[in-house]
Amino acid sequence: MHEHLAAIMSRLDHVARRAELLRAGLRQKDLRRAVESGALIRVRNGTYADALAPREVVRASRVGGVLAGASAAALHGLWTPHEFDLTVSVMPNAQRLRDPNDANRPLADAAVVVLRDAHHLTTDERLVASPATVAVQAVRHSDPRTALATIDSALRLPPGERPQLAEIAARLPRRLRYLVGWADPRAESGTESALRYELRKAGLRFECQVWLTSTIRVDFVVEGFLVVECTSKEHHGSTEQYNKDRARITTIIGLGYVVMEFTYQQVFFDLPRVWQALVQGLLLRHSAIPHVQAPLQIRE
Template sequence: MTRIVPATVRRLGSVAHRRELLATGLTRRQVETSWRAGEIVRIRHGLYGLLDLPADVIRAARVGGALAGASSLAHRGAWVPPRPRLVVSVDHNARDLRDPDDAGARLDRDRDDVLVLRDLSRFDRRTERLLASPSRAAAQVLLHEPAEHAAAIVDSALRLSPMQRPDLDQVCHLLATRRSARGLVTSIDARAESGTESIARLLLARDGIRAEPQVWVDDHTRVDLLVDGWFVLECVSKEHHSSPAAYDRDRERTIRITGLGFVVLEVTYAQVLFDWPSVLKAVRTTLGR
């Protein structure tokens, strides 16, 4: 084989409809032979892609569109909320939507792990053929995700490499007519260093408690959230704090911060995301004292 078919698919943007391949001069037989030889993958009827396409991109294409919203930012390395959904942008009049894991089955409209957005017509088909741009994905997140999750996702996306991070001015432009979502942009803060921290900050703000992220309390120590200049909220996780050495460092850190005159409360990912009332009660009680 000359591998002309995969080379053509790559030139067309890594995925291509059969009609696009035929328009280049390839024959149906060449396309079919290349697929059967394992040179390309058939994503769904009439749609082919390269073998090295990421799984989430293939799943979105199988549904019938491009990877979008939180899925697009997660693909680039942003924070992933619990129970994430596959977010796919399709054309406004798309009809034949398929199961992301089975091209032979129609998409079940009642499944809660796939979110379909009918906004693909707004995409730049040259640069967003496979997935939404960082700025567009961030705008979609602010429109379609719970506010606290949206803040955590976009906060983390702003810490990605320059080519992968959203531009907040562009996000505001994309949300020009969506006042409520645009207002959420003011809650975004790139200083946050974890999703848990972002969510805690936003939930505290809802209760009228302003928490400043990533504050230096001495020349060597930053705290996750500082409230009222003296109350520190530290967001800890098993992922980064589970080893004996990490545990010891955390205790030393807590002693150091307390020795500077701060009151410290440590909260976990599970407590912030799934038991926030208990956290809020502890914060209120501490501030009340």
């Protein structure tokens, strides 16, 4: 029975409703024995999982919905903010939502973002929202920088998993579709996507992923002379990499560029000071930039 059960649960992606299990050929007494033996756990009334079920999928199912938003993005390997709450899609009229860690408790103070949009999900999204849906949810429910970072990362998925921009745009209100047109799969981090959004919104001229030499590629060249790099401790934290980065910057400056580096924390949580630095950097070469559409100033 366990081999038969394992095959069924594998086909159902390791989390299943009672009706799905019965339709697959499992008998009610087999289901009861599987729970008693520990082969299955009862996630909530009428929903079961085996040991191979992803933890966050189980938690979303226990709430009473589908893993969505940043939580689904993480499962798909998309970019996510450094910190985010469990996000779950439920039907608009869903009742009896439960705590993600305890089905005996109603959903109350738990850190869960509930999106009442599950009526838009397809049958393939019975447990986890697709990358296309995740992108749509990001645009609808996140700030524009986070949304653009999500879309950019979705465009870097393998061809069979990658959503189409037209599909994302078609599912958005007209007023939000502009953000889809700003997407760029060349972005290598969410920080880069967010900073690109700000540069474009300000009307600055810039290029992305620019080769300055045969071995040096930079994230942005702004106004033709200001090199802007998005850095992270994860990719630049070792002593060896630190020394390589310093040598690289020395070479870039030697080519006649001004160089600035910004972190995730700065771009997402200290943007006024980022802009202050950018303004000062630009003023090193230009006393005025008449084509800029938005004032470059400290924004409190």
